[in-house]
Amino acid sequence: MDIFNDIQQEIAKKIKPDSNISNWKDWKWQLKNSIQSIGKFELLTGINFSEDEKARLKTTLERFPLSITPYYLSLIDNKNYENDPVFKQAFASVDELNVLKTDLKDPLSEDSDSPVEGITHRYPDRVLFHVSNICSMYCRHCTRKRKVGDVDSIPNKQQLLKGIEYIRNTPQIRDVLLSGGDPFMLSDDYIDWLLSEITAIPHVEIVRIGTRMPVVLPYRITDNLVKVLKKYHPLWINTHFNHPREITSSSKEALAKLADAGFPLGNQSVLLANVNDCPRIMKNLVQKLVQNRVRPYYMYQCDLSEGLSHFRTPVGKGIEILESLIGHTTGFAVPTYVIDAPGGGGKIPVMPNYIISWSTNKVVLRNYEGIITTYKEPEKYESKFCDRDCDNCDLDLQLDEADEQKALGIEQLLSDEDSTISLVPDNNERYNRREEDAG
Numbered sequence: 001m002d003i004f005n006d007i008q009q010e011i012a013k014k015i016k017p018d019s020n021i022s023n024w025k026d027w028k029w030q031l032k033n034s035i036q037s038i039g040k041f042e043l044l045t046g047i048n049f050s051e052d053e054k055a056r057l058k059t060t061l062e063r064f065p066l067s068i069t070p071y072y073l074s075l076i077d078n079k080n081y082e083n084d085p086v087f088k089q090a091f092a093s094v095d096e097l098n099v100l101k102t103d104l105k106d107p108l109s110e111d112s113d114s115p116v117e118g119i120t121h122r123y124p125d126r127v128l129f130h131v132s133n134i135c136s137m138y139c140r141h142c143t144r145k146r147k148v149g150d151v152d153s154i155p156n157k158q159q160l161l162k163g164i165e166y167i168r169n170t171p172q173i174r175d176v177l178l179s180g181g182d183p184f185m186l187s188d189d190y191i192d193w194l195l196s197e198i199t200a201i202p203h204v205e206i207v208r209i210g211t212r213m214p215v216v217l218p219y220r221i222t223d224n225l226v227k228v229l230k231k232y233h234p235l236w237i238n239t240h241f242n243h244p245r246e247i248t249s250s251s252k253e254a255l256a257k258l259a260d261a262g263f264p265l266g267n268q269s270v271l272l273a274n275v276n277d278c279p280r281i282m283k284n285l286v287q288k289l290v291q292n293r294v295r296p297y298y299m300y301q302c303d304l305s306e307g308l309s310h311f312r313t314p315v316g317k318g319i320e321i322l323e324s325l326i327g328h329t330t331g332f333a334v335p336t337y338v339i340d341a342p343g344g345g346g347k348i349p350v351m352p353n354y355i356i357s358w359s360t361n362k363v364v365l366r367n368y369e370g371i372i373t374t375y376k377e378p379e380k381y382e383s384k385f386c387d388r389d390c391d392n393c394d395l396d397l398q399l400d401e402a403d404e405q406k407a408l409g410i411e412q413l414l415s416d417e418d419s420t421i422s423l424v425p426d427n428n429e430r431y432n433r434r435e436e437d438a439g
């Protein structure tokens with residue numbers, strides 16, 4: 001789709017009769033004119049709801065507010081909006097009020113794993129840093145829906161300094177992921193300040209930014225923003241395309257600017273019922289992404305957040321999609337399908353099964369075509385006993401600053417030097433009885 005095509009011109013003129021292409025391409029103009037009411041949505045799209053529908057939609061908006069950029073609005077197919085993937089991601093549905101008993105307020109327990117406000121520290125070596133509570137568009141499938149519109153703000157420097165302080169005082173953190181809200185809602189100067197503070201911390205090796213701007217407001221990717229970001233390599237940027245329809249000439253331009261500036265680009269999709277739960281749509285999406293130098297990174301199973309039940313698919317749908325990708329298209333176009341564990345266990349990868357059987361020296365596998373094959377394992381393999389004493393090992397790991405952490409979880413069960421033979425859930429009745437008997 002062209003930049004400032006007829007539909008976009010029409011929307012711009014309805015917003016303000018004298019607006020032109022330079023208004024349209026100004027991200028602040030887009031923000032100022034984002035669509036937050038049903039009335040304005042009707043006016044700009046020509047789509048009309050019945051009084052009854054409107055009343056029910058208003059109740060939905062009281063709980064989960066609406067915000068759509070004029071740009072993203074212009075991608076909606078007005079004639080077929082009920083089946084439109086852009087409409088479904090952007091415009092409220094009365095189904096959002098359908099909260100199931102099994103839905104959770106904070107399914108990923110981000111608030112429980114938060115040592116200071118704004119930081120979620122879940123994995124040993126990396127943190128999620130929520131640096132903004134706002135977005136240019138409120139995705140209807142947002143996992144942090146509970147927070148949307150709640151405290152619509154950009155945290156002040158004092159609040160952010162607390163997060164920075166935590167990172168500075170926690171030397172295990174080598175990777176900082178800026179998220180939100182959308183970090184690119186911050187001004188260029190503020191981003192500059194924030195990145196200069198974080199990258200000045202000696203143990204921070206990489207910074208990543210998660211943003212949906214290339215999808216919902218590509219004009220935010222300005223030359224000046226890129227100039228600021230370029231000072232802070234290695235900086236990785238992850239975005240969130242869910243459907244090939246979102247890849248337009250404007251979003252391509254934004255991605256090209258970022259790729260040309262040397263940022264490795266990734267994409268995180270969410271598997272959504274009636275939006276992209278189709279092997280052909282997903283294949284088309286990932287192929288378009290790699291054409292634009294974006295590596296599909298994750299495909300998420302939809303979380304258990306409140307108000308998302310109408311978007312969820314069975315896990316089998318994700319597996320089916322992977323079956324149609326693995327082997328069928330470029331290896332690096334295939335995202336890792338993950339379920340973010342409810343309760344805060346982190347992302348768990350899920351895959352089709354490829355191992356059919358196993359003996360002491362052979363593995364039986366099947367490929368994407370269904371061909372069954374065998375891999376002969378070595379008759380002789382002497383495993384090295386690992387006591388994590390790298391200085392006295394034949395393998396050459398120059399361990400000047402390598403991590404000395406103990407093995408964790410399943411890694412611990414596999415380790416030679418650790419005598420743990422099982423991981424036992426807390427409060428196991430049988431183990432409690434053993435202790436009582438012993439005591």
Ligand SMILES: *Cc1c(COP(=O)(O)O)cnc(C)c1O
Nearest residue numbers: 120121122123126127128177347
């Ligand atoms: C997703 C996530 C990360 C990053 O995980 P990667 O698998 O390294 O991309 C870090 N912290 C939290 C809380 C997350 O949800």
